[in-house]
Amino acid sequence: MSDVFDIYLLEAVLNGLLLGGLLALLSLGLNLIFGVIDVVWICYAELIMCGMYAVYYLHVQYHWPLLLAMLAAIGIVALLGLILHQFVIRPVLSAEPINQLLVTGGVLFFLQAAATLAFGIEFKNIGVTLASVRIGEMSFSAARLIAFGVALGGMVGMYLLLTKTYLGTAIRAISQDRAVMPLMGVNPARIFALTSALGGALAGLASCLLVLQYDIHPAIGLSFGPITFLICVLGGLGNMVGGFVAAFIFAQFIAVGGFFFALEWGYVIAFVFFIAVMFWRPRGLFAK
């Protein structure tokens, strides 16, 4: 009996690891935006929802091949990120930080309602079912394994972009000193716009992975939006490595907590852990 117990626990831990990869990818774009532009996109998860709808409509309604639809979705969400920055964030860049937080909250309302209006409240599914992979007694969904792999790939790509290219160097420089960089010949407006598009593209990538595992509906953003912010805050807002580690910590709480109790308790434990850590390290676990 205890053998069976252990193997299911191991399965929960490994599933948590896979979930961690996905959450890490979710937090990556948000952290990038915060680190560079110093704005929290409360509507980040709603951008991901838009990407999921894009994949659904292009693939199911217009019969595009799935991969092409996904590439298009990444482009569409990148464009949305750019639009969000130019029309919503730019006018409040010099306003109080809390207004910047709130304005993207307004966008959250808008996107959620607009999706309801345009697509209805029915749950939609792209109808692609991937087999599950069995290892011994344990089974893992292939969608999760793919998501984990792509998430890791995305993060490595992001790392290379930030460290090896001119754009990446400029982005890192801007995030370190906003005032001096314009004097060094870096145009902050251009870097901000590019970063927003990049953050949007990461949200688009996340949407491609989520659409393989979850049904799409207008309120889906609310189910993983809060956890994404909390991961970023736990790792220290703007700290990508911190966010990466925090994602795996959170995922373990959810998976293992959900294994011993109901799934919601896993989330409750993770959120209570978050609140407790904030009291201990108010700027996040890995704040400098």
Next chain:
Amino acid sequence: MNYPLHLAILVLLWGYIYTSWSVMGRLGLVSFGHGAFMGIGAYTVVMLWNHFGLTPWLGAIAALIFSAVVAVVIGYPCFRFKIVGHYFALVTLALSEVARLVIVALRDQTGGSLGVTPNGALHEGATASLGALQFSDKVVWLVIVAAFWLGGLWVWRMVDRSMGRLALEAISEEEEAAASIGIHVTRAKLRITIISALMTCAGGILYAQYQLYVNPDTVSGIAISLQMVFGVIAGGMFVMLGPTVGAAFTLLLAEGLRLAFGNRYPALDTTIYGVMLVLFIIYMPRGILGTALALFKRRPT
């Protein structure tokens, strides 16, 4: 007759709840967690009534104590360790999600996402049960919520005139400087947070007893917390009647569009509302009433 009455009750009830939020929100403590206090109010009373037959009057006392404890448990460390600005907003956001998830997870007791109805106490044509705090006559409810609304405005005014407001304004400008001139930062913030939490909790109780139905998504969680924040911003955070104007505006917008278009476009009101919120925050950060009053003042008399 019932419909306008129902609308008036909702405007006053939400006006009261938004006012409760703004008591602390306008002093730089932007909480995304007030859904938790509303949920505690609504669910504590209904659970004690349904499972133990405890009258909502005593249930309300339990709920208020519970809210105050939660406000202190979250507030004290936040203020002590200087969690401010959007970190404060995000910590409180976690709180409102915890409240929602706990309600859902305790589904054997709370009915989970399906919500729960307080056991009816109005038998054989009775229209009121004072002990169960259930009234079928909407006029009674109008009087009750109007009294709470006026009480909320009174608290707003008392806070506005108090030394505490000056202290908190100094704190929101520059926390260190405020502390250096002898303001007890943690105590000042905690006091206003408890007041606001208790008021919001009472709003949750009224909501549950009036609607006679509660659901975790309509009384707790991130959606309802954001609704409070944005209602206040739309109306005007810095004027006494701003939150009420916000409540009236959002409800009438929703109802007006529903009457104009029927149910053909279910989310049209929130879509328009979302666009207006974004425009408000960018171009009219003082909200409808705040901007109107500023325009009025500027005009020479």
